[in-house]
Amino acid sequence: MPHIPDSMIPRLREKMMKMKHAHDADPVTSERRLMNFAGAAIRNLIRSGTSRSILSFDQFKAALLTPKTLLCKGVILYLHGGGYCTGDIEYASLYGELMASDVGAVTLCPAYRLAPEAPYPAALEDALTVYEWILKEYPGEPVCLIGESAGGGLCYALTLKLKALKLPLPAGIVTLSPWTDLTLSGASHQYNRDNDPSLTTEKLTVFAGDYCGESDPADPFISPLFGQLSGFPDGLIFVGGDEILKEDALMMHAALEAAGCRSQLTVAEGMWHAYIFYGLKAREADSERIRDFLRSKLT
Numbered sequence: 247m248p249h250i251p252d253s254m255i256p257r258l259r260e261k262m263m264k265m266k267h268a269h270d271a272d273p274v275t276s277e278r279r280l281m282n283f284a285g286a287a288i289r290n291l292i293r294s295g296t297s298r299s300i301l302s303f304d305q306f307k308a309a310l311l312t313p314k315t316l317l318c319k320g321v322i323l324y325l326h327g328g329g330y331c332t333g334d335i336e337y338a339s340l341y342g343e344l345m346a347s348d349v350g351a352v353t354l355c356p357a358y359r360l361a362p363e364a365p366y367p368a369a370l371e372d373a374l375t376v377y378e379w380i381l382k383e384y385p386g387e388p389v390c391l392i393g394e395s396a397g398g399g400l401c402y403a404l405t406l407k408l409k410a411l412k413l414p415l416p417a418g419i420v421t422l423s424p425w426t427d428l429t430l431s432g433a434s435h436q437y438n439r440d441n442d443p444s445l446t447t448e449k450l451t452v453f454a455g456d457y458c459g460e461s462d463p464a465d466p467f468i469s470p471l472f473g474q475l476s477g478f479p480d481g482l483i484f485v486g487g488d489e490i491l492k493e494d495a496l497m498m499h500a501a502l503e504a505a506g507c508r509s510q511l512t513v514a515e516g517m518w519h520a521y522i523f524y525g526l527k528a529r530e531a532d533s534e535r536i537r538d539f540l541r542s543k544l545t
Contacts, residue, residue: 252528262443262518273449277332296343300335301354303379305364306372308356309339317350318544320388320417321380323373324355325404327395327425327520329453330369331361341523345392348533349540354380358400365459366468369396373404381414388417390543392536394520395491396453398424398483402470402498405478418543419481420536423491423520424498426471428454428463432493441488444519450490471498475505482510482539484532486517 265279295314300307322345326338335357342355358372380389391401398421408415435447454463466473471494481502485495495511502509514521514529522532 252526255526255528258524259443259518266442266444266446273452274329274331277329277449277453296346298339298343301379303356303372303375305368306357306359307335308354308376309335309342311339311343311346311353311355313346313350313352315350316352318541320351320390320544321384322346322349322351322353322390322392322540322544323377323380323416324353325358325373325391325393325397325400326355327393327397327423328360329425329450330366330396330400330457331453333357333360341394345540348537349544351390351540351544352384361453361459362456366457366461366465369400369457370403370407370467373400374407377404377408378413388544389414390418390420390540391416392420392422392540393424394422394523396425396457398422399426399428399470399494402426402473402475402478403467406466406470406473406475409474409477415477416479418479418539420484420539421481421495421498422484422522423486423489424483424495425450425491426469426494426498428458428469430454432491432497434492434494435490438488438490438492442490442518443488445490447490471501475502475507478502478505478507480508480539480543482512482536484512484514484522484536486519486521487513487515488517489519491519 297312299310301310324342326333338355338357342353346353356376359368393401401419464472483495483499485492499509499511
């Protein structure tokens with residue numbers, strides 16, 4: 247897999263900082279621009295040979311990605327980020343295609359409904375719909391969840407919902423810079439305020455308000471950090487050391503361990519939000535750990 251050389255890191259940070267400080271009347275606009283920038287970087291890493299078909303559900307669509315060489319049973323369910331307010335099926339498919347190719351597993355990428363037009367519980371309902379479809383279409387086979395940012399939080403919220411419904415839990419969960427606390431209580435909102443090259447607390451406040459609507463942001467199905475996490479499957483958490491969401495990852499890892507779950511946390515010092523997407527040579531080992539973990543759970 248090609249990687250962005252370490253020498254590009256300063257330029258990437260500079261570009262993201264400029265986007266972060268752009269003044270937009272609607273923060274959704276700046277987030278979409280940043281996601282397009284991230285998507286362009288990801289697209290350079292994608293291998294050929296992965297076929298894609300579009301599945302139509304009642305209120306949303308999902309991309310079903312099948313690698314040329316299947317190495318694993320089961321399915322990866324990838325939940326994209328974007329503050330629950332941005333991210334279409336093309337964005338979701340980018341990293342999903344990389345996962346399908348790297349792991350050698352069928353990967354499903356839903357373009358779940360977005361706030362503010364469709365606030366909570368729309369995203370969670372759509373994630374559950376796709377998970378139940380997988381259980382029906384791939385009976386008895388393992389399912390792994392992976393998500394970044396809001397999608398990472400949604401992985402945990404979905405697992406809480408599966409527990410409540412007494413449905414089979416995923417075999418493993420991987421989250422990249424997960425947003426697990428929409429009350430925005432993490433101390434890194436302060437100590438990483440100037441370090442984070444992409445996110446601002448002000449932007450996340452808007453996204454949280456749009457997604458929560460009239461619901462309590464401390465609801466565990468919105469902020470899974472506050473949920474009953476016992477029985478959760480093994481998981482990996484990756485977060486950048488410079489993120490304002492750093493504490494969301496640290497606190498979630500601690501909560502999982504306190505609940506008796508097996509969680510492995512990687513804090514990449516000097517890195518930013520969802521840094522794994524950029525294919526940095528310096529963090530190649532993190533991508534390899536994700537691949538190896540998912541393969542181990544899908545066999």
